[in-house]
Amino acid sequence: MLSYALRRTWQMVPTLAGVVLLVFFLFKWFGGDPATIIAGLGATQQQIEAIRHTLGLDRPWWVQLGIFLREIVTLNWGASWATNEPVAHLFLTRLPATLTVMIPILVLQTVVSIPFGLGVAVVRGSLTDRAAMAITTVALSVSFLVYVLVGQWLFGFYLAWFPIQGWSDSVLTNLIHYAPLPILLAMFVSIAPTTRLYRSFFLDELGHDYVRTARARGASEARVLLRHVMRNATIPILTNIATELPGVVVGSFLIEVFFSIPGLGREILLAVNRSDYPVIQAVTIYLALLTMLINLLADLLYRVVDPRVRLN
Amino acid sequence: MNAIASFAAVPDSESSPGVWQLAWRRLRGDRVAMVALAVVAAYAALVVASLVGLVAADWTREVGVPYANPRFLGPTVDESVKIERPSGPRVDLSAVDPLAPRYAEWDARAAQIQSVSAPHLSTLTFGGDRLGRDVIAKAIKGTQVSILVGVFAALLATAIGTALGAVAGYFGGVAGDLMEWFYNVFTAVPGILLIFAFAAVFGRGTATVVLILALTGWTAVYRLVRAEYLKHRGREYVLAAEAIGASHFSRMFEHILPNVSHVVLVQLSLLVVFFIKAEVILSFLGLGVPIDSVSWGTMLNEAQSELILGKWWQLAAATAFMAVFVTAFSTLTDALRDALDPRLRQG
Numbered sequence: 001m002l003s004y005a006l007r008r009t010w011q012m013v014p015t016l017a018g019v020v021l022l023v024f025f026l027f028k029w030f031g032g033d034p035a036t037i038i039a040g041l042g043a044t045q046q047q048i049e050a051i052r053h054t055l056g057l058d059r060p061w062w063v064q065l066g067i068f069l070r071e072i073v074t075l076n077w078g079a080s081w082a083t084n085e086p087v088a089h090l091f092l093t094r095l096p097a098t099l100t101v102m103i104p105i106l107v108l109q110t111v112v113s114i115p116f117g118l119g120v121a122v123v124r125g126s127l128t129d130r131a132a133m134a135i136t137t138v139a140l141s142v143s144f145l146v147y148v149l150v151g152q153w154l155f156g157f158y159l160a161w162f163p164i165q166g167w168s169d170s171v172l173t174n175l176i177h178y179a180p181l182p183i184l185l186a187m188f189v190s191i192a193p194t195t196r197l198y199r200s201f202f203l204d205e206l207g208h209d210y211v212r213t214a215r216a217r218g219a220s221e222a223r224v225l226l227r228h229v230m231r232n233a234t235i236p237i238l239t240n241i242a243t244e245l246p247g248v249v250v251g252s253f254l255i256e257v258f259f260s261i262p263g264l265g266r267e268i269l270l271a272v273n274r275s276d277y278p279v280i281q282a283v284t285i286y287l288a289l290l291t292m293l294i295n296l297l298a299d300l301l302y303r304v305v306d307p308r309v310r311l312n
Numbered sequence: 313m314n315a316i317a318s319f320a321a322v323p324d325s326e327s328s329p330g331v332w333q334l335a336w337r338r339l340r341g342d343r344v345a346m347v348a349l350a351v352v353a354a355y356a357a358l359v360v361a362s363l364v365g366l367v368a369a370d371w372t373r374e375v376g377v378p379y380a381n382p383r384f385l386g387p388t389v390d391e392s393v394k395i396e397r398p399s400g401p402r403v404d405l406s407a408v409d410p411l412a413p414r415y416a417e418w419d420a421r422a423a424q425i426q427s428v429s430a431p432h433l434s435t436l437t438f439g440g441d442r443l444g445r446d447v448i449a450k451a452i453k454g455t456q457v458s459i460l461v462g463v464f465a466a467l468l469a470t471a472i473g474t475a476l477g478a479v480a481g482y483f484g485g486v487a488g489d490l491m492e493w494f495y496n497v498f499t500a501v502p503g504i505l506l507i508f509a510f511a512a513v514f515g516r517g518t519a520t521v522v523l524i525l526a527l528t529g530w531t532a533v534y535r536l537v538r539a540e541y542l543k544h545r546g547r548e549y550v551l552a553a554e555a556i557g558a559s560h561f562s563r564m565f566e567h568i569l570p571n572v573s574h575v576v577l578v579q580l581s582l583l584v585v586f587f588i589k590a591e592v593i594l595s596f597l598g599l600g601v602p603i604d605s606v607s608w609g610t611m612l613n614e615a616q617s618e619l620i621l622g623k624w625w626q627l628a629a630a631t632a633f634m635a636v637f638v639t640a641f642s643t644l645t646d647a648l649r650d651a652l653d654p655r656l657r658q659g
Contacts, residue, residue: 284506
């Protein structure tokens with residue numbers, strides 16, 4: 001187990017190096033000149049030159065790559081170009097708001113979709129199943145934006161059951177006052193695709209011989225489904241959750257924009273709009289690292305869920 | 313001589329139908345898929361008509377009053393009390409008004425200029441937007457932009473993914489490792505974040521959106537095409553092609569590609585839907601098509617503030633146009649996948 005984990009960690013190095021190179025050259029070759037962006041419109045040539053010198057932009061590209069690597073390793077990205085706020089501080093202060101909204105979404109979505117998916121998988125081919133599939137197809141065809149737009153208008157503005165948007169400093173107030181509407185809307189939107197996906201996982205398992213054997217042995221349907229099928233379907237479900245976890249950290253950009261939640265997703269979007277390169281670069285690289293770590297963790301978890309899985 | 317002629321004629325009459333023919337036969341038997349195909353064809357016709365200027369060419373014209381109602385609602389009754397313009401001669405203020413001596417001159421000047429105020433309709437077929445532009449014309453133009461962005465981005469992404477996947481799967485070795493590395497790097501960053509990073513660098517514009525989506529979205533195609541090439545490169549027909557002296561390029565793209573093209577086609581149509589949705593979100597966030605252009609995303613963006621004023625028609629129009637197309641296209645894609653590869657049929 002440990003040697004596997006170590007080997008996998010070692011294998012991450014080239015990929016991570018690739019991400020660093022991708023981000024570096026993407027911004028270096030295609031991005032605007034950082035000095036002109038920082039200096040603003042009314043800057044003199046002298047000021048721009050001064051900024052270029054401070055940032056090391058007047059030195060060869062491999063020296064710049066070195067500076068870039070040092071920033072990554074030391075976690076010292078300097079300050080945001082737009083607000084002068086240290087990038088590390090920006091991360092730490094925006095993350096709690098994102099997690100307050102995104103963790104309940106992920107948990108609720110999984111908890112609700114598993115019985116839905118299992119339910120329609122069991123009655124596959126029936127009218128209920130086909131109706132559910134038709135509804136999810138249509139539901140998926142409407143843009144996510146429309147649900148949030150209409151939901152925010154209906155529940156926040158028209159019925160006034162929830163505040164339209166807002167955020168406070170207290171986690172509790174946020175959770176019971178400001179977060180429910182975004183959480184419910186995002187959950188509602190994600191149920192259709194997740195149910196479809198989980199249904200296909202359950203269908204895969206239901207076709208296996210062990211299900212027939214268990215039934216032949218006289219096991220009750222509930223036991224077959226909950227003990228045998230569920231346990232085996234956990235692996236693809238876990239994989240799916242693992243792939244969604246990095247997204248949780250970024251938060252749904254749209255949810256945070258719509259509801260003015262001061263989270264990481266909204267901050268990234270602001271950074272994109274303001275050409276605030278250090279913030280975008282830092283987020284991209286650390287999130288790539290996080291994604292890889294989560295994938296590794298998921299692979300290790302499989303072993304716990306299913307002892308048959310061989311790690312090699 | 314005779315024997316040869318009859319031999320050549322035989323395969324024609326008894327040849328087994330090809331994979332595409334079989335697929336088309338299966339697809340034609342699927343009534344839902346045929347309806348979806350008709351809808352997609354109608355949209356394609358609409359896009360072409362809009363592209364050549366047959367419909368919605370003047371979508372920017374302000375034909376109605378701001379937020380003109382849809383015709384079935386009737387015009388908005390203006391309840392605000394209008395202040396009547398006082399009639400009669402002007403009160404003589406020349407003692408206190410320093411501008412008074414020039415009024416006559418200005419009146420004369422004003423009379424020389426002819427101004428025509430275009431009549432603005434109080435209702436439009438399905439309402440107007442903030443500037444009084446026809447929502448239906450706007451939605452048609454938006455359909456054109458959104459669908460074309462989705463299709464072109466999907467074509468480009470599929471081309472990239474297929475080329476890289478073919479090289480990686482066919483050659484393997486160092487080239488394959490290099491491609492795998494590329495793939496790992498691009499999939500290491502969560503998709504939406506990668507799109508944002510590219511958007512931050514490339515700026516805005518319709519062509520830019522196509523480029524961004526294609527450069528970030530080729531990975532799924534790559535993975536499947538690579539797997540197919542790995543499977544096919546050792547098959548007899550490829551070895552036979554090598555034996556008759558076909559070049560690597562010819563073997564990759566003339567012999568193997570037609571045999572894996574069904575995989576590519578299904579991926580292409582999946583990407584179209586995905587990219588259309590992505591474009592809508594990007595445009596909504598102001599990172600997509602420029603402001604002098606319209607797409608479903610920019611319409612939804614405007615709808616956000618209109619909804620509070622009770623002007624729901626732009627939202628409804630954009631949503632309806634998009635929902636019908638995406639539902640039809642997704643249904644068609646599913647049917648296409650089933651028809652091309654019956655083993656994959658689910659449910």
